[in-house]
Amino acid sequence: MPHFDTLENCDPSHRHANLFSRLPEALRHAMQAPAYAKHLKGVNPAAIVDRAALARLPILRKSELPALHKAKPPFGGFVNGPPGSFGRLFTSPGPIFEPESKHVDPWRGARALYAAGFRAGDVVLNTFSYHLTPGGFIFDSAARALGCAVIPAGPGNVEQQLELIEAYRPVAYTGTPDFLKILLDAGRAAKRDVSSITRATVSGAAFPPSLQDEIRSRGIDAYQAFATADLGFIAYESSARDGMIVNEDLILEIVRPGTGDPVPDGDVGEIVVTSLDPHHAWIRLALGDLSATLPGHSACGRSNMRIKGWMGRADQTTKIKGMFVRPEQVAEIGQRHPELGRLRLVVSRDGENDAMVLKAETASADAGLQEAVTATLRAVSKLGGTVELVAPASLPNDGKVIADERA
Known part of the structure; x- marks a missing residue:
């Protein structure tokens, strides 16, 4: 059988x-x-x-x-x-x-x-x-x-x-x-x-x-x-x-x-x-x-x-400039801006300081949207960061919404 x-x-x-x-x-x-x-x-x-x-x-x-x-x-x-x-x-x-x-x-x-x-x-x-x-x-x-x-x-x-x-x-x-x-x-x-x-x-x-x-x-x-x-x-x-x-x-x-x-x-x-x-x-x-x-x-x-089997952990909570940033906060940014698709918060070092860039897929990229998302990023995370609007389907399909690239 x-x-x-x-x-x-x-x-x-x-x-x-x-x-x-x-x-x-x-x-x-x-x-x-x-x-x-x-x-x-x-x-x-x-x-x-x-x-x-x-x-x-x-x-x-x-x-x-x-x-x-x-x-x-x-x-x-x-x-x-x-x-x-x-x-x-x-x-x-x-x-x-x-x-x-x-x-x-x-x-x-x-x-x-x-x-x-x-x-x-x-x-x-x-x-x-x-x-x-x-x-x-x-x-x-x-x-x-x-x-x-x-x-x-x-x-x-x-x-x-x-x-x-x-x-x-x-x-x-x-x-x-x-x-x-x-x-x-x-x-x-x-x-x-x-x-x-x-x-x-x-x-x-x-x-x-x-x-x-x-x-x-x-x-x-x-x-x-x-x-x-x-x-x-x-x-x-x-x-x-x-x-x-x-x-x-x-x-x-x-x-x-x-x-x-x-x-x-x-x-x-x-x-x-x-x-x-x-x-x-x-x-x-x-x-x-x-x-x-x-x-x-x-x-x-x-x-x-x-x-596909186990592909990593979903809890990607990361401390940036002494404050925790959680996947739920990244998701909230997407909920406030439904014109955005997949999001990825990239954390790195700029000299001796933490830096973060929110990469956001969208088909309607313009300066007004970028400015609005930047303001939402600060309001939700209580931290300053930059926003990079990217083409749909250009971000990796790996489940990461926070990518900590600090050494």
Whole structure:
């Protein structure tokens, strides 16, 4: 069977209808939690039935969660239920407190591992941490939902892990790509047999082409997954190697950094995810990570939206002349001047002083517009800077709205 289930290759219109028929109920349940009731005040869940309606809801930024959770522990008032109603309780640096639901495969990872070739009866060496943070259990629960046996190895203890590999002969690995190379190098140096591992799902660290080639040369077919401690598996690679396929049961948007406004298809922007788990829904959670959508469907037959993968951080807040300038402020300049397109605030040094130039795409460049935008730049940022009006589509499509070019 080439796919985990029939959802993966269904008609996209069916997927859209299914997700947005379920979204109003997820919103109603989420709004029973006090913080969501306040955050979404005035929203009629029954009216949120398509992407345009969803895009009008406010963003909840992941970067705000530590302060919210600290002010009202453990979940900042965004969860409708006590901690005891969940199966496991975790914390990530911040702190951000994450509950795990009790149902099978609560982090939606089984289909990602299936796409990487994991099958029932496989033995999986899981090297993500099982201590306090959810990483280990995210991948553990996904593998066991497929019917795999899991070695809960966690990171470190290389010598003991080599013994486990020789004893249990795992065929699959989950963990960071860096630690996989450490294991392979240690096995080679110690003349230990680690050849049973022939496939892997890696996450949590960069997997550059050079490391991909190195892992492949060792006989391992490794696939990337994009996962977070809040949402679990968001997107994953398949055998087609043509981008990362968005996971089922999630609604993913790409928005202009500093705003909640969706960007045109193909433009780089911030990843925003809505999940429909009735026990713990996330409504427009902005992750702070950049990506872009890819056109069409994967050659593997999976029909969901694809993204390019991780392309950097959306939080480009920069201190200039002792003051913080944020992507939200750059976005406000664009909102005040709708004739402008893509914006990019370039920060540099002029002698011993900070300098900034706002480059703004527009088809109607004139001295009056330049003067007006310059005044808005000062009003919004409280700093002086120059404005350079440039031709449409001339700025890089990399999601950067603030480019700090100081050495």
